[in-house]
Amino acid sequence: MLSMSTNNLSYNDQGGSDSAVEVGQETTPTSSNAGAGFGLFSTNFKKNDDLKEMLESNKDSLKLDAMKRIIALIAKGKNASELFPAVVKNVASKNIELKKLVYVYLVRYAEEQQDLALLSISTFQRALKDPNQLIRASALRVLSSIRVPIIVPIMMLAIKEAASDMSPYVRKTSAHAIQKLYSLDPDQKEHLIEVIDKLLKDKSTLVAGSVVMAFEEVCPDRIDLIHKNYRKLCNLLVDVEEWGQVVIITMLTRYARTQFTSPWKEDGLFDENSETAFYESDEKKTKNGDEKKSYVMDPDHRLLLRNTKPLLQSRNTAVVVSVAQLYWHLAPKHEVGVITKSLVRLLRSHREVQYVVLQNIATMSIQRKGMFEPYMKSFYVRSTDATHIKSLKLEILTSLANEANISTILREFQTYVKSQDKQFAAGTIQAIGRCATNISEVTDTCLQGLVLLLSNRDETVVAESVVVIKKLLQTQPTQHSDIIKHMAKLFDNIAVPMARASILWLMGEYCERVPQIAPDVLRKMAKSFTSEEDIVKLQTVNLAAKLYLTNSKQTKLLTQYILNLGKYDQNYDIRDRTRFIRQLIVPNEKSGALGKYARRILLAPKPAPVLESTYKDRDRYQLGTLSHTINTKASGYLELSDWPAVAPDQSVRNVEVIEPVKEWAPSLGKTGKSKLSKSSDDKFYSDSGEEEEKGSGSSSSDDSSSSSSEESSSEAESDEEKSSEESDKSSSQSEKSSSESDSEQKKTTKKPPQKKTVKPTAKDSDSDENGNVAKETSSSSAEETSSGSESGSDADSHSGTEHKKKTKSKAKPKVSGPAFVPEKSHDLLHRMTGKGLSAQYQFPRQPCLYQPTMVSVQISLTNTTDHPLEQIHIGDRSPTGLNMHCFNTIECLLPEASVTVSLGVDFNDSTQAANFQLCTKEDQFSVSIQPAVGELFLPATMTEQDFRKEQGKLLGMNESSATITMAAENTTRQPISRQVATVANLGVVLSGQDNIHRFAGKTASSGAVVLVTVELRESSAALITINTEKSVMGPMLLRDLKSALARA
């Protein structure tokens, strides 16, 4: 009992004696002890004795029972602190449940019982060394929660040790402990920052969220700690648990605003939603050489935007909103649109979620109407909505109103005005007023509507209408004298003071327009003056004064009467006003120079009030924050800084560690999601490298998820996202290639016409999606080939004729130019394994110049070392019989230089890899080229007739077919042709039927005919048939086509 009265700090204020009673009652049912009636003191004493006894017994089950009862007391907010000595003895118990309950108790009361709490410390120190990670972690949790200043050094030590624990779970706990220690003793800040720095480097997703939280709480200004971890955090983000995601995203938003330049400058030129603006800006990023646009987004900035976007699909509303605010604060204006749908989706969630989301939308919709306008109907109010939700929806609808939709909105508002919820009806009238001022076309309509409302039976509605009409009239007073007259008529029936005052003010202000009525109104007011509300009296005095000045003949006596009444009013404001007015307007000897100006003072033109949203200035707070919600700065709010004019050094984020090993593991967990989760500088820039790897993986393994992003483009929305990603990818690619192949680029940019001659067919299919790289390499391939004999002009003529109607039918299929050249290039030799020599290969799909049975392959070699590489050539090859046309030995490749060479390989119509050695003067590297089956063909042109004839010969075993469900967008000719052409180097056969698409080619080595038919059935099903005598290639091709066409 003693401890109870001394040690309970805040707690006892409310529940001293009360809790004692409760303790008694609480335990009576469980023990048959009937002593509850003996008064407070004895009962309490007894009960605690009982519990103490149980705690001191030998049986764990009794102890457990006691602890459970104690915890139940704590949960109810009752005081159980006097049991501390008895409880603390059990801290070393073997029973895990008992131990946990004791921990819970300790955390709750240790601060109040510091001396006794110290007894338990040694137990925790021992537990910190326990082999069980759960025990280590919970010991640290409790130790750090005991808010006793003496143990700060012990805590510090424990945190430091835990920060390098094997178990990520313990490390996570240590991140939490940092915050606890910091709040206990801020002097430890410097040491704690060291630990934070260490934990920030942690690669575990488990730790990331917690340590960023600690960072935010302890040292949010130490942005420099983030630099090195920025890319890792971005890449880990999808795999971090949802709560950590929120914290990390918020922190990264702040970080990005200090490190990157604004992406908004040029955007201002474009209409936010227009297609052209989108493509233009897309181009802007791909052609970074273009001097017209100076802004190039930092790849790290892009990385953040790209890696957060999938999280818009999170089930956790806090994550969605945090990504939304990140896009709002960081993304180029034309990309912000992607968050709209997700935010609107959240409106289906719980009421409280709706409330916060609507607030954020309200702020956004003021600046960017276009974002939410298509979803206007989602903001329609239901009679079942809570009051604050209603008014927020009203707010948003008002912000969204424009010339086009105003009639719909007004119709909707008409329903709301009739609502039983009068508060809401009044809000609607204000909203109508705002619409009327904002959109001049409807001002008259609104005004008429409001005037009709004046005859409403409900007082609040009428009053609100009067007030709004007053404001509206003030903006354009000239033509509305009849409305004023109408209001004067209604005046007798209106009782709400504010409305009466408003009408009186209107009379006075525009008394010259209603010269007949105004004096009459004044007469009525003189009669009822004494019984009016103060605000009405003030306006009566005002009206009297104004009338006196304009029409003194009629109103002189009335005015004097009213001024006399006012002089003796109970309210001093009114007495003051009366005195002031009298001196001003009634000429007498005492009135000085001011009297002359009375007219100018009282009848000065007054500026119209501006009706604007209450959310107008909320954007000074970061969206999604508590401060934004309450519209005041919450404690601990961190300002979002403005964009820097010049970006700080980008290289601070470079990380030296490079992980060349990229595994392809489609197996467990979220590997599918976390493709980007390996952190290395190199990795980041060479996104394309990763794509390739996946591509080749899919062609060899059975996995259908080849992620060549150029193939998938679905609805307008995802298309847009896609290509924005695309543009970014190509920008990073181009950056890479510009460093790698400087000379190359110069050459190619000088010869733009060649680009067109090489790939005229590809152009119409997906011109926007071909990044720089593709153009460069293919044009350089043109160079290569044109230096040979037949050159691209041949290919040109073929592909040109392909689109024209064939007149001459040929019995033998003739090789034509490629319908499409994939931009994909594959890694042949990584620069890490190649000791600085890196090589990439690509299939240009040109007929091989050296031998018709060969497939031509293009290899681009780059020297990334700082010394020249000499005598690059091809060494041994396997299988030994491999027929290959090598390139001429490259005598010398200078540092940073790159060169493209072409190669002919006879794959002998199999997808077996061609292995050979790439040699320099000093080294030999084993490399292999793995062709996708589609690359082993050459396109052929033939007529539909010939096609049928050939197909007739290749039935039975030579035919393989499958029915698939086509992706939605793959149902027309263009996308189908493109998808097929991407997978395989085949020519299009012109077909008379709309639903059947035919493609023909022949294999490179043996020249066997390959025929592909895609027949569309009803409801997006399609039958793919492949006829070829190559019974291995048929099914392989079929598989590739299936996955390409079914993909969305």
Added chain:
Amino acid sequence: MINSLFLINPSGEIFLEKHWKSVVSRSVCDYFLEAKEKALEPEDVPPVIHTPHHYLISIYRDKLFFLSVIQTEVPPLFVIEFLHRVAEMIQDYFGECSETVVKDHMVMVYELLEEMLDNGFPLATESNVLKEMIRPPTILRSVVNTLTGTSNVGDTLPTGQLSTIPWRRAGVRYTNNEAYFDVVEEIDAILDQSGTTVFAEIQGVVEACVKLSGMPDLTLSFMNPRLLDDVSFHPCVRYKLWESERVLSFIPPDGNFTLMTYHVNAQNLVAIPVYVKQSISFFECGSDGRLDVTVGPKQTMGKTVEGVMVTVHLPKTILSINLTATQGSYTYDNGTKLLVWDIGKLNPQKLPNLRGSLSLQAGAPKPEENPSLNIDLKIQQLAISGLKVNRLDMFGEKYKPFKGVKYITKAGKFQVRT
């Protein structure tokens, strides 16, 4: 972040409190209780309240207030989302979320709360992880525990907590392996007086109940995924694969969970399954009015409409009502002026009708607006958007699971203005 949590019942009694940092006096709740007094309905209490030293963020759910105390800046949704998780956790553990349930399992709830947050930051919120640490109560287990002295508290760290798939516990074993998916669609609509649709949309959710042994890797595909306009997923769904192939590929949590929620493409016209003919009128002179409501099936795709219910908030000035229903029964609460007409199954041959007279309080003016009708309904074996599950494949495990898909359409916020 989150400092304290208070559970408060509708009458304002605080029956549970939990502090994760220093103790905050429960007198802080007075600000909230004051706001609660002011609000007409519990739903009208503002979710975020600003007091001189604290910020109070609360949710109202299952007739309980969950009130959290915050001291520094934190995204409000972070807290709101967490509070809802607490409510879901209680529901998940004890079958329902109510004051009695919490009071009955006070200690366990307290222990759970202790595990969910550390220093106010979420530590374990996945139900699969929590259930390994603190096992939910079952009758069998409580008997076993008393006999053997074992406890409900796990002594090792749940595997989920460390893995990249925290939502699934390890070592799951079932004798019957089964996976059920419920596609539940809700129609949100506002119809105006004449019955034309002002606004209608379909929201859907795929609820799953997966009881499969080991580590199954499931792939669920739809016949017509392009219907889905906007989706959100359980963290287990691989987003990349959805983006590229429009299939749901995931390693499921064990037990019940919400796999995805979706919104159906706005361009598709929404089929409204019922029509409502209504006339509610009040006579200008006498204190009298009439009500006549008929409900009939409209676009039901050949299915029967069940569980039809009409809820009306009558104006406050109504004194009494005298109605007859040709089908079902109606209840009327004169205190809240709430009229509920429970119709049941719709029979197209004989349309249910509710009609009769309303009498107003003497001298009260004719109500300005007619009350709107809220409709509730249910259609079994139909997803109104036409969404169909194509197939479910399982990889990674050898056994053959039993699979099932159920469709159901319900009315969401379905309102008829009168």
